[in-house]
Amino acid sequence: MNTTTRNATLQDLALMLQDQQARKVDLVTPATTLWSDNADLTVKGSTPVLSEDGVTAMDGRYRPTVVCDEGIAAKLDIPTAYLRRMREQRPDLYDANVNGWIYGGGDPDQADARTFLLRTFKPGDPGETGIARALLSDRYAIMDHLDVLTSALDGVKAAGVEVSVDGADLTDRRMVVRVSAPDVKALAPALLAGYRSPFSGASGSDNPTVFAGFVLSNSETGGGAWTITPRITVEVCTNGMTITKDALRGVHLGGRMEEGVIRWSEDTMRKELAVVSARAKDAVATFCDTAYVEKVIRDIDEAAGRPVEKVEHVNDVTKALRFTAEQTDGILSHFVQGGQMTRGGVMQAITSYAQTVGDGDEAFDLEAAAIKALTV
DSSP states (O other), X not given: OOOOEEEEOHHHHHHHHHHHHHHEEEEEEEGGGEEEETTEEEEOSOOOEEETTEEEOOOEEEEEOHHHHHHHHHHHTXXXXXXXXXXXXXXXXXXXXXXXXXXXXXXXXXXXXXXXXXXXXXXXXXXXXXXXXXXXXXXXXXOOHHHHHHHHHHHHHHHTOOOEEEEEEEOSSOEEEEEEEEEEEEEOHHHHTTXXXXXXXXXXXXXXXXXXXXXXXXXXXXXXXXXXEEEEEETTTOOEEEOGGGOEEEEOOOOOOOSEEOOOOHHHHHHHHHHHHHHHHHHHHHHSSHHHHHHHHHHHHHHHTOBOOSTTHHHHHHHHTTOOHHHHHHHHHHHHHHTOOBHHHHHHHHHHHHTTOSOHHHHHHHHHHHGGGGTO
């Protein structure tokens, strides 16, 4: 089953989310129904649930994603890097650690008495291995991608501003949808002075136009929130700069859930998603506004104009932002191609490099960090 995509259209994203929705099964279950076998999670002893969809049985085998491994490590207090290494090199030690901490080394009095939320994609056919998406607190309130996306788009429509979806990413960690309002424009001549697009060679001095937009993101697997973050896009290169300090955020936290397969009431979901729709409408009114874009440009112009005297000084910025060696090499290449020897040029190099990476989570993190290059 394909669970990820990069730079998808809105239509392709929606089709993928619909397919995933049909495969999701979520179980609130005692820790002692879980068992690790060759680094896969097996569920044994769960109670089948009868609903309008028929009987849902959770017993079976599920392969944890990287995100699920992070949840297992956090819940059992096992170092994440060590758990990853055991999965790759010693699945027998992975099993021994996970099972040992859950079952108390065979002592019933030491067994883990907690209850967890296990999010899965069920197997396509009997006997197949499913996907363990996340192991979470039983207080985690679920907000699925498809519902968040639909509600947010309803809010955008209600705001009455013409927008377009520039691309969407779906990973095991999050959904990201980039929305722009190309009719809401401003000029940023100082910010783009001397800049050249690494993709087309177009000059920012000749066309210093930026336009408004925002990023909608949501986590189903423990990121804990949906967010709507303003995003300013440079017309000559489609570089996107997110203004994280102004983000609207809704946290996924609810009351403790009863054991069993989760079935949310229509009333509960309607109230939660109404908040998403209202916030999206507010976001468009606030962020897709020329005055807001002009204020952002004014706020960063001075810092963006600070000179970078040597290309090597870019390393100081990437080190402060904890970028990897591979990321630093890519950013340096884009910085040289951009030809703008300023902190703004470093920021542009980060956002243009972010467009080239294949991993949606990496791109999201790079773009979110780019504005910090002005001040570190």
